[in-house]
Amino acid sequence: MAEPTKAIFLLMPEWQGSASSRAMLITDGAAHLREDLPPAARFDVAVPQQAGDALGTPVARLSSVVAARDAARETLRSAEDPAITLGGDCASTLAGLDRAAERDPGVAVLWFDAHPDLQHPSTSPSGAASGMALRHALGLGIADLNGAHPIDPSRVLLVGAREVDAEEAQAIDELGIRSLAATSEGPAEAVRDWLTEIGATSVYVHIDLDVLDPAEFAAVHAPVPFGLAVSDLAGAVRAAVATAPLAGAAICEFAPATAEIASDDSPTVLRLLAALVSGGSR
Numbered sequence: 001m002a003e004p005t006k007a008i009f010l011l012m013p014e015w016q017g018s019a020s021s022r023a024m025l026i027t028d029g030a031a032h033l034r035e036d037l038p039p040a041a042r043f044d045v046a047v048p049q050q051a052g053d054a055l056g057t058p059v060a061r062l063s064s065v066v067a068a069r070d071a072a073r074e075t076l077r078s079a080e081d082p083a084i085t086l087g088g089d090c091a092s093t094l095a096g097l098d099r100a101a102e103r104d105p106g107v108a109v110l111w112f113d114a115h116p117d118l119q120h121p122s123t124s125p126s127g128a129a130s131g132m133a134l135r136h137a138l139g140l141g142i143a144d145l146n147g148a149h150p151i152d153p154s155r156v157l158l159v160g161a162r163e164v165d166a167e168e169a170q171a172i173d174e175l176g177i178r179s180l181a182a183t184s185e186g187p188a189e190a191v192r193d194w195l196t197e198i199g200a201t202s203v204y205v206h207i208d209l210d211v212l213d214p215a216e217f218a219a220v221h222a223p224v225p226f227g228l229a230v231s232d233l234a235g236a237v238r239a240a241v242a243t244a245p246l247a248g249a250a251i252c253e254f255a256p257a258t259a260e261i262a263s264d265d266s267p268t269v270l271r272l273l274a275a276l277v278s279g280g281s282r
């Protein structure tokens, strides 16, 4: 039997990085998830309440996104166990991902998302920091949001991206970022093979819930058809953490429109959490 991974949970109800007019549903979603997290391992990140200011940049609500990231960083400073950030938009991944890269330069990043989040602020169609999250993790955005420990693009695998802006397609090409289509058979095996091929010494798992097929998961702002089945996503995550130890993770964009949708879909989030800490058999 595999040893479960001991992890801490960072509840980070950040919505300011989202472009949706219904972004505040993320706050409701976070409140819902909070109840299911073990209190002893749960840390509430002090996300500003106010929308914040772009600070003269093209990034909407940048001041609040930066303040939230810094608050998460502070929480992580003394943490030993891998951290799983949840309850926020995709930019909520930044502090945990940077922490994982600081601790292990050999970390590999699995980016499960309907979008590659590789927009640069200067070309972003929305100004949403969430759509620029991976670019900043690579250290290729603006100084306010760039990671202090940039990930090498060769250590990133995009899984399930199917709504890709032209600038993002160009970046994927130029940076040589590998990707796996949502429709590909057996994502677990492909993920395992890739981690082995690049010699990953740990793995950071970013999950935007919109990577899932809308037929199986409704609690996102803007569902994108033809996504991953829940069982395929959970299986790929289990395969990943069985191949390399979990360095950290984020589960983002849980935005249930109603209490009923929240109740229907939160078990899926818990299933993904279980997969993240499943440890695998090493």
Ligand SMILES: NC(=[NH2+])NCCC[C@H](N)C(=O)O
Binding pocket: 019, 090, 115, 117, 119, 124, 125, 126, 127, 128, 130, 131, 132, 165, 208, 253
């Ligand atoms: N993490 C997300 N929800 N990303 C959506 C991004 C959509 C688009 N590429 C943008 O930058 O606005």
